Amino acid sequence: MTDEQYGVSILIxxxxxxxxxxxxxxxxxxxxxxxxxxxxxxYVVLPPSPNGFNTHHEPSVTDxxxxxxxxxxxxxxxxxxxxxxxxxxxxxxxxxxxxxxAKTIGRLEERVDxxxxxxxxxxxxxxxxxxxxxxPQIELERPWWQFWKRL
Numbered sequence: 001m002t003d004e005q006y007g008v009s010i011l012i013x014x015x016x017x018x019x020x021x022x023x024x025x026x027x028x029x030x031x032x033x034x035x036x037x038x039x040x041x042x043y044v045v046l047p048p049s050p051n052g053f054n055t056h057h058e059p060s061v062t063d064x065x066x067x068x069x070x071x072x073x074x075x076x077x078x079x080x081x082x083x084x085x086x087x088x089x090x091x092x093x094x095x096x097x098x099x100x101x102a103k104t105i106g107r108l109e110e111r112v113d114x115x116x117x118x119x120x121x122x123x124x125x126x127x128x129x130x131x132x133x134x135x136p137q138i139e140l141e142r143p144w145w146q147f148w149k150r151l
Contacts, residue, residue, distance in 0.1 A: 007035065007036055007038075007043025007044050007045045007046075008043060008044055008046060009041070009042075009043065009044070010024050010025060010028075010042060010044060012044075013033070013044035013046060016046060017046070024044060028042065028044065033045075033046075034047075
């Protein structure tokens with residue numbers, strides 16, 4: 001029996017799949033990876049990989065097998081597609097977001113100007129202080145503290 005039929009350890013499976021050991025264990029629990037327990041040890045049966053790439057990540061520029069030589073034009077296309085296109089898309093989205101934020105700021109500034117004009121108009125109205133009610137003056141026959149003297 002070969003390694004692939006019998007299974008490989010979780011550590012080796014993680015390295016081959018480009019995952020952490022915890023991620024491999026979680027996939028075993030969710031039954032998205034086939035695993036067997038033999039003599040108290042867990043062995044992962046890896047799915048066959050038809051293209052030789054790691055099975056759980058997208059191919060990148062570095063995944064090209066060394067035996068394949070690409071023409072410079074192909075290399076430029078690969079770099080453009082993997083690196084430049086996502087950056088251009090992200091840049092375009094950032095510009096759209098900035099334009100939306102600029103419109104929102106313009107609307108808010110207009111609203112502030114309107115509210116400031118209303119506030120100035122309200123502040124321009126003269127306010128008359130209400131007349132204080134007259135309190136009757138009570139004259140005491142003696143100072144209050146003399147109450148304690150008990151005359």
